[in-house]
Amino acid sequence: MGGARTYHLKRRYGITAEDANAMLEAQGGLCAICRAAPAVHVDHDHVTGAVRALLCFNCNGGLGQFKDDPAVLRAAADYVQFHILSQRVVALAAAAGLGPVRPIRLGEPPVGSQRRPGTHSTSTRTTGRSSGSRRREQAGEADG
Known part of the structure; x- marks a missing residue:
């Protein structure tokens, strides 16, 4: 049975x-x-x-x-698709003789950028003053 x-x-x-x-x-x-x-x-x-x-x-x-979570499953599918397409673009560029092309990586700063991942660009320096307040001070204007 x-x-x-x-x-x-x-x-x-x-x-x-x-x-x-x-x-x-x-x-x-x-x-x-x-x-x-x-x-x-x-x-x-x-x-x-x-x-x-x-x-x-x-x-x-x-x-x-993936805990049966459709949103996470979709995100995983998008992630894989992005990298497949990125690899294809690099291969096409190489085949066209465009020289070395590095693959795109999410979250990386553009080539030549001084920014580092995870940092946010602000105009406040270690003095705690913004560049605008420094310019006003140099021009003789008071922060008031």
Whole structure:
């Protein structure tokens, strides 16, 4: 009658082995996300417990690492896409003979800039006075 597998599926996910087999057949035996690897894990909503689909080991683990948060998953996808495109631009520039082009890195200052990541440019110096107050003082105007 299914044994340990049936017991596990019913106890943990509320489905039978027949339900899981039907899902596997409907998915063509492949992961519902990547559609490349065998679907061997039952994916479920950790809040409601509702079964969603069958996933491969990597996709199931990835969802868990990103805590099923769609915003974080989208941010990760955007991050990967940005760097793929950045690498393509560098390769195209090199192929066109434009010389060495360094890849774009988010958060870095432009080439030649004296700014460092994480610093904010202000006009206040270590004296605590802004450049405007220094100019007024040099022009003989009082801060008043």
